[in-house]
Amino acid sequence: MLKTFRLGGIHPQENKLSAGKKIETLPTPGQIVIPLSQHIGAPAVAVVQKGDAVKAGTLIAKANGFVSAGIHSSVSGIVVKIDDITDASGYRKPAVFIKVEGDEPEPFIDQSPGLNKNITLSSEEIIRKIADAGIVGMGGATFPTHIKLTPPSDKTAQLLIINGVECEPYLTSDHALMLEKGNEIMVGTQLLMRALKVKRAVIGIENNKKDAIVHLSDLSKNYDGIKICPLKVKYPQGSEKQLVDAVIKRRIGSGKLPIEVGAVVQNVGTAFAVYEAVQKNKPLFERIVTVTGKGIKNPSNYRVKIGTPVNELITAAGGISENTGKIVGGGPMMGKALVNAEVPVTKGCSGILVLPGEETARKERRNCIRCSKCVSVCPMGLSPYLLMTVSEFSVWDKAKSECITDCIECGSCSYTCPANRPLLDYIRLGKNKVQAHGVSRIV
Amino acid sequence: MDLILSAVISLGVIGAVGAVVLYFASRKFNVYENPGIGLVNDVLPGVNCGGCGFPGCKGFAEACVKADSLDGLFCPAGGMEVMSKVAGILGREVQSAVPMIAVVRCAGSCEQRPHVNIYDGVLSCAIAASLYGGETGCTYGCLGFGDCVESCLFDAIHINAQTLLPEVVEDACASCGACVKACPKNIIELRKKGPKSRRIFVSCVNKDQGADARKECNVACIACGKCEKVCAFDAITIENNLAYIKFNKCTLCRKCVKVCPTHAIPEVNFPPEKEKPPVTVEENEIRN
């Protein structure tokens, strides 16, 4: 019996079209646009000016405040301008435009291909290097990693959980990374363990990636303290709270973080980025992106420079078909629909998903038939049908007392609803309202 | 006979006991309320729109009765008519208030502002606005899903089927401000209704730079500054690439309307301009 989380959950069609595809490196486009806000928290502040020459790895924007992260150039070239660009949601946000010239990395980056297993640095030095490299949560949450590695002084971490779950349908970037960069992930995990001063780490992987489980299990024999935990395929297992529940059977209370039960969760992509940053001095300016979906001719996994326009990826994957309905940044359950394909790839973009219209278009909304399927799939044990109704009719205090802020926005309720009700749309609205009104969480 | 008698007696006793209990309960739990509150409440519109800033008409009535003067207390839905009644009941002076009206500051109809994507979520401005910029290139403009229509208690705002923009019904608008609060894009503003309902305003809230704004919408304010220069009354300011007409200073001279290159300043309820000289001559003749 495989481990999994114990409340709710769904099993959508996996559709891992690009599974088993090797990671290809995408050619560098002629111009790169790097947004200054790629993480949760304050946008970074540009430190380059128009006309400046930059190399791959040059810091172009520094972190602004505590919750923020630096941003590095992903190519060598000239800064054309610092101007607004339409981001994924159609709003204009500042970005650095770099015209690509040559292919010259910063000299401090270690270009040698060999694996560097020697961990010499102390916890503080590792965390500082991670902060300097601008690493954020690579699973999509984009929370600056160095903050997660410095738990509040009254809490101590006992266990590091590496999230290799990739529970979203379609996405395979973490899968490909685990197959090809297993050793680097292991060293990255050990670096994170050192940073957190913990002795044990568990890599949680869903059972639909058997080859990755076997591969990493073999490798883990060479690394002390790292265990592989195969998990039953169930969405949303990649959510922190659900993953902690699945691995160590502890439920984190409402509004609390995993550190409450002594755990810290990091994505496998983050572990790999940490390896590159600490052992190879390479800042975060590349990531693995899955380009997939039924509207794409050749679903593939690419190593992409941050700032590459999405349509470059789509073209490389064979272009999109006629009936494209939606281009999603991220997975189909929690990703964000893009307003156009010119937006650049950012640090948190794990996939580009092209969905045909008929697969993604919403169907006619009907009356709630009270089938209670949303209640039984909710991984947080909420009553989505009720939360939707109270949000629709603006009964915010009721929304608050029904713990609307506990919602992790996984979308299981909307996915399941036989009446096609937009449950999560309204719940998200209510959640925003309740949080915006300065109402603290009810515990 | 016994049966009837016992029934009458038992019912009588129950009734008597109930009466006694009710009597003491009403004495014990009696809450004194100023009778004025009821009287004032009766003349108020009773729609509980909240435009006065109090929780419903009853709350406003209480505030009127408690307050020493009616300064700052105004029922936008009822207007002067209702307020003078209230003043009559309470024997106080009523403060005159300038009639206001809700104004939709977006003129980006379908032709002026082409759609670039299709929204497929819940048809609610609040939800769409929290998700993204909108169906058109302009991220400031009206989304057209009618949260303002939903919020209006007076049926005074409707979405025009052609332009997909909300339109305010002049006579019905109570200037309660519900739509202003409902609009997530802050497009609707309460402005002075103006003499004979004549008013001018900048019908745009786009803060993008001129060139971008122009690309997004044909009737956007591009912050060219012509209106600011032409205004003799210092009523127009330009901030964040957007012109704004202060309705307290505006004299409705309409110079700005004429200079605006994008026609972003509409004039409302003005008679058509008489420009051609012959018309004037005819008029003179009639007068003579």
Add this chain to the structure above:
Amino acid sequence: MENKLLISPSPHIHGGDSIAKNMYGVLIALIPAFLVSLYYFGIGALLVTVVSVGSCVLFELLIQKYLMKINPSVCDGSAIITGVLLAFNLPSNLPLWIVVIGALAAIGVGKMTFGGLGNNIFNPALVGRVFLLISFPAQMTVWPKPVETRWIFFPTVPDGIDGLTGATPLAMIKGHFGHLPDYLDMLLGNTGGSFGEVGAGALILGLIFMLWRKIITWHIPVFTVLTVAVFTGIMHAVNPQEYASPLIHVLSGGLLLGAIFMATDYVTSPMSKNGMIVYAVGIGILTSVIRLFGVYPEGVSFAILIMNAFTPLINTYIKPKRFGEVAKNG
């Protein structure tokens, strides 16, 4: 790209479940019981079912189109289920005009007055059934004998028990007369009663199908039946002469039909698992009380309707257990 992209909040895919899929799933689950009723009650069962379904669908269509002025949604199958369930709760010799009245009460009063599917408080089929039971007690409590009435069109409603009619097992228990059918007959459906409720085996087959297709969960049927079994079991142990054995109670009457198909009605049953258990236990207790101590020999319909009324209360007070709630208290 000429096509404009669609934009919506996540999730961007849907599981493909629909109201119609669930409703037709329930109808498929009702097929075995229908076949059993056709075998034992023949043409009468067929006629009553056809008329009941037809008039339910028609009434829903008319009300939606002309009274509510909305797009008719009869294709989702919920009116068909109401029709079938109403028919299953009637004797096969019921005059067809009474069936039509029952359908009108079920759809018109039980469902559409509240706003249609999803808004009704009471199970529409049971509203129709109870309406008929109270309005036409004579016709509603005379049960044709199985097999013998198979080929008779419109068996007339006799004044008393004659060759073609028989009593239900529960009526026999209540009145202390007749020979109770053996368990095998009750399992197969060879007893008197409403024609849809007799075939216990077929109903359980339907339950298994619905559980397999994940249309319903096991909580309501299992706990309802279990409660009746325990309650009547205790009474039987106390006084075996007066009270029948729990197995007879479980297999006879409308208990299985009610517990499997009517108590589990989505709209009128509670949302949380614990709420469902409370609801099911309530139905079980009320059924047993009516059966053992009440005037009517059968009480499932009343029990379900009464617990329907409690469903909003149960939903308010019995919420699903939230994630992390235990960790917080412990």
